[in-house]
Amino acid sequence: MMAEEDDFEDDDDADDMAAQWAAMLDDEDEDDSESQQKGADxxxxxxxxxxxxxxxxxxxxxxxxxxxxxxxxxALVSYERLPMLEIIFDRLVRLTTTSLRNFTSDNVEVSLDGITSVRFGDYLNSIPLPAILSVFKAEEWDNFGLITVDSSLIYSVIDVLLGGRRSSSSMRVEGRPYTTIEMNLVRRMVEVLINDAEAAFAPLSKVTFNVDRLETNPRFATICRPANAAILVEMRVDMEDRGGKVELLIPYATIEPIRELLLQMFMGEKFGRDSIWEGHLATEIYSAKIGVDAVIYEEMMPLSKVMDFKEGQTLMFETAPTDPIYLKCGETIITEGQLGQRDRNVAVRVMKDLRKPKTTLASFEHAEQPNPMES
Incomplete structure (x- = not known):
């Protein structure tokens, strides 16, 4: 009976311990669910x-x-990788200021609002209408660019050119297409802008810009794929109490032919080649002293034969006195000559021109070249 009572007590202890473990696991599950609920909320x-x-x-x-x-x-190319663009567009702003003053006979100030890299499709969708879009072609680069003139600048220029009254608010007519006179006046202004663009690029690369067409619908002014990257230059034109914005968009494919030039940090930078240093190096090389060997006869023989040479042995050369000899600098044969005697000294008369290396620098031709016969 005592053994059975002990068994019952052991079973009760095991049941109590199992209940405690189950309660602890339930508490942990509740804590995890509460933390997950807090994270979700x-x-x-x-x-x-x-x-x-x-x-x-x-x-x-x-x-x-x-x-x-x-x-x-x-995947969007940044214009900051082309340092020369900022110099070119800064020059464009200064030229445009002078040209528009002469064009309008008014006090015109042109400022650069910003230079950004955009997708061509995103830019077309962001153009505020009405506006006039001018497509121009770069003849030497065989590609196109785009100039956008907003309505405020269009009406301001028309007022100035046609003698309109000065007004603080620009006149904007919604829903009316531009007339032929307005389109022609804007074309003249665009021609002034692209001529200044030619002058801005001239120190770097000669290019000719020609106006291809004027459009009022951005869909008809497509010059490249919508996903292509382009450089957008925003310029603000102020004519005292009126003015507007003009934007110049050049796809990266258009300036690809001059990409190496645009990578320069400043105008005239040399990449890996300095003409001054080349000329100095060429002059020093030509004035350097080198040793030249006159080889009368040369033969390959086994080492065992060489080891059998004895003192006083005569070696016979298979060559005649009239046969040409080779002048060598190191292992390189530079010319041929004939052996002779001059003033009781053994001399060599050069019979052929020096053999030039396959790769030469152009600056070596302009450096002072001493006469090889004198040395």
Whole structure:
């Protein structure tokens, strides 16, 4: 009976322990479910959303992007990789200021609002209408560009050229197509702009821009695929109390022929080649002293035969006194000559021109070349 009572007590202890473990597991499951519920109900703050998408107000436009924004912009070429573009467009602004002053006979100030890299399709969709889009062709580069003139600048230029009254608010007529006179006046202004663009690119590369057509519908001004990258230059034209914006868009495919020139940090930069250093190096090389060997006879023989040479042995050369000998510099044969005697000294008369190396630098031809016969 005592043994049976002990068995019953052991079973009760085991049941109590199992119940305690089950209660502990239930508490842990409840804690996990509550934490998961709290995580699901948690709402991200605006800062966390901006960091996730890669938008940071502190970095601005020039800072490095991250997150989803970096993935989207990874395939977009940045104009900052072409340093010469800023110099060219700054020159364009200065030239345009002078040209538009002469064109309108008014006090005109042109300022550069910004240079950005955009997708061509996104730019067409963002053009505020009405506007006039001028398609021009770069003849030497065999591709096209686009100039967009907004309505405010169009009506301001028309008022100035036709003697209209000065008004603080630009006149904008909605729903009316531009007349022939307005289109011709805008064409004249666009011709002034592209002539200045030619002058801006002239120090870097000669190019001719010709107006191809004027369009009022962006769909008819397509010059490349919508996904292609392009450079957008925004310029602000102020004529005292009126003015507007003009935008110059050049696809990267258009400036591809001069891409190497645009990679320069400054005008006239040399990449891996300095003519001054080449000329100096060529002059020093030509004035350097080298040793030249006159080889009368040369033969390959086994080492065992050479080891059998004895003192006083005579070696016979299979050559005649009239046979040519070779002049060698190291292992390179530079010319041929004939053995002779001059002033009781053994001499060699050069019979052929020097053998030039296969690869030569152009600067070596302009350097001072001493006469090889004198040395």
């Amino acid at each position: 948690r709402v991200l703050s605006q800062d966390e959303i901006d960091n996730l998408l890669g938008f940071n107000a502190e970095q601005g436009h020039d800072g490095e992007t991250s997150g989803v924004r970096a993935i989207i912009n990874s």
